[in-house]
Amino acid sequence: MLKAGRAGKVFQVLGAMSGTSLDGVDAAVIKTDGVELHEFGPSKFRAYSTAEQAKIKRALGQWSGLEAELAAHTVNDAHIKLLTNFDDIDLVGFHGQTLAHEPRGRGTFQVGDGQALAEALRVPVVWDFRSADVALGGEGAPLAPFFHFACAKWIGAKAPLAFLNLGGVGNLTWIDPSKAAPEDCGALLAFDTGPANAPLNDFVLQRLGIAFDDGGRVAAQGVVAAGALELFLNEAYFNRIPPKSMDRNEFTEMTKLVCELSDADAAATLTAMCAASVVQGMGYCPVPPEKVLATGGGRNNPVLMQMLSVSLDCPIAPVEAVGLDGDMLEAQAFAYLAARVALGMPTSSPSTTGVSALVGGGTVSEPNRS
Incomplete structure (x- = not known):
């Protein structure tokens, strides 16, 4: 059984993430003491089947009910099938699947049963990472920034830099690596920049029957509709001071703005909307970052990366450029956060989620040893 306060002990932790892009479950092992990254271990991906993805999509935006229950079973089963392929694990970090996120309203809702996972894997599982943060007035997202800080230390960064996650939703973490710890004043600023891949994925699936714009091929053939882009940037969200976060389906007006465009022009415009929201968000950084390191599926879209490259005032590159x-x-990240929760360490701060005080969010479920 893990005990809080065992700083210095290195755990082998398995983290699992099912993101807003709804493509499947990522699982990865790291070795960490909750402060430093000691080693990156094996990783695996399990795609959701078309039927599984459809079940989860039907439950998006719901807080309870049959569809949410079916999604929860789907998420748990997919995780168990994937995570049983890993050996010699001390602890599991289980994010679950976000169905609804309304931090200034009803809160945040991730489906997935950590206790059931602990029983299936026979390993302690940390889950429900966001509820404690929201209960203390935080946004509950983004939660990867403390891990991004550890990554900045691991790559030996000296000057301020930013991590940009281009998943279903875009989020930015600005880091001052001269600080000793992520909870230190001025170490981090984090927030969701706006929609990223989710609206484009949904659009090309509906129009073209494809899961995503592979290689940006559809967008590359189109022309950006400047009027639609301007209307998009008038959304009140972009004028809110961070920290801030958003739900996957919060920007439904995006698809309405492009509904009369050709497939290629609509894809190009939705891609430009993602890029423009990132550029707009960069203005909130305390000082300009030396570079931006991109992660998530969007980093593989050359059209999106080119739009960002010509619009940002600093270089942008995939995180692979620094060995991540x-x-x-x-x-x-959720493996790292799980170690911190188990050790009684904070996982978010006022500058990452707007929470009123440092908080270590998460529930630890132990398997029944009898």
């Missing part, structure tokens, strides 16, 4: 794995960074 952009496909597994979020799963690794």
